[in-house]
Amino acid sequence: MTTMSTDMPARTEQTEDPRPKSARRRRREQQWPAYVFLSPWMIGAVVLTLVPMAVSLYLSFTDYNLFDPPHWVGLRNYTEMLTEDPRYWRSVGTTLLYVVIAVPLKLGLALGAAMLLKNLGRGRAFYRSAFYAPSLLGASMSIALVWRALYNDGGTIPHLLDSIGIHTGGWVGNPDLAMYVVVGLTAWQFGAPMVIFLAGLQQISPDLYEAAALDGAGRRRQFVSVTVPMLSPVVFFNLVLEMIQSFQVFTPAFVVSNGTGRPADSTNFYTLYLYERGFTASHMGYAAAMAWLLLIAVGVITLILFRTSRSWVFYADEEGR
Structure with missing residues (x-):
C-alpha cells in the first residue's frame, strides 16, 4: 500500500505536465504566422514613428540648429514659446479661427451633397466620383497654386x-x-466625409421615415428627429477626423502666403510657423517643442469630444440611449 501511494503522485505528474505544454506549443505554432505578417508594420511603427517621436521629445529640451550638436536647455523652449513669443500666440489664434470656420463648413457641404446623392437614381456613381475627386487632388501643391491664382489680384x-x-x-x-482662401480650398475637398455620410445615410431604415411621416413630421422634422440622431455616430467620426486634419493644415497656407504667413500673419497657421522656426530660422529644438504642444492640444480636444459625445451621439444598439 505504501509503494502504491508513493507512486501515484509521480504518475499523475507525468500524465498532467505534457498536456498544458503541448497546448502552449500549439498556440505558439498558430500565432507565429501572425507575427510574421505583422512584423513589417511593427518594424515601421518603431523605426518611423516611435523612434522619431522619442528623438523629437529630446530635441524639444535642447537648442539645436541642424548643424551643431544639440545643447540641453531644459524648459527654455517652452517658456519662451508661451511667455515671450507673440507670433506663436497669433498662430494659435489663426489656427483656432480656421478650425472653427473650416470644419463645420466642410462637414455641412459633405452632408448636403450626401443627402442629395442618397435620393439620386441614375448617375449617382458618377456624381459621387466627381465630388470625391477634389479630396484626392486638393492636397497637391499644383492645385494650391491654381487656387491662389484664382483669388490673387487680377484673378x-x-x-x-x-x-x-x-x-x-x-x-x-x-x-x-x-x-478664407485657405478655408475655401479646404471646404472644396468635402468628398471624403461625403462618402462616409452617404454610407451612414444608406444604413438608416426607411421604416423610421415612414413612421415619422405617419405622425405628421415633414422633411425638416424628419431630418432633425430621425436623420441627425441616427447619423450622429458618423457625424462624430467625421468631426474628429476633420478637426485633427485642420490643426495640421500646411500646404494651402504655405502656397497662399509664399511660406511667410503674410499678409499681417493672417495665414500664419501653427504648422507654418513651426516650419518657419525649424527650417527657416534653424531653431529645430523650438520647432520640436511646438510640435509636442500641438500633439498635446489635439489630444486634449479629442478627449473632450469623446467625453461630450455621450450627450449627443446616439447608438441604436446601446440600451439606455
Missing part, C-alpha cells in the same frame, strides 16, 4: 465679384480675406 474670383458690384480686390493680399 477670376475678384473679376466675377467686380462684375456683380462687389469690389474686394485680390483676396491673397488682403489681411481680412486671405485666410
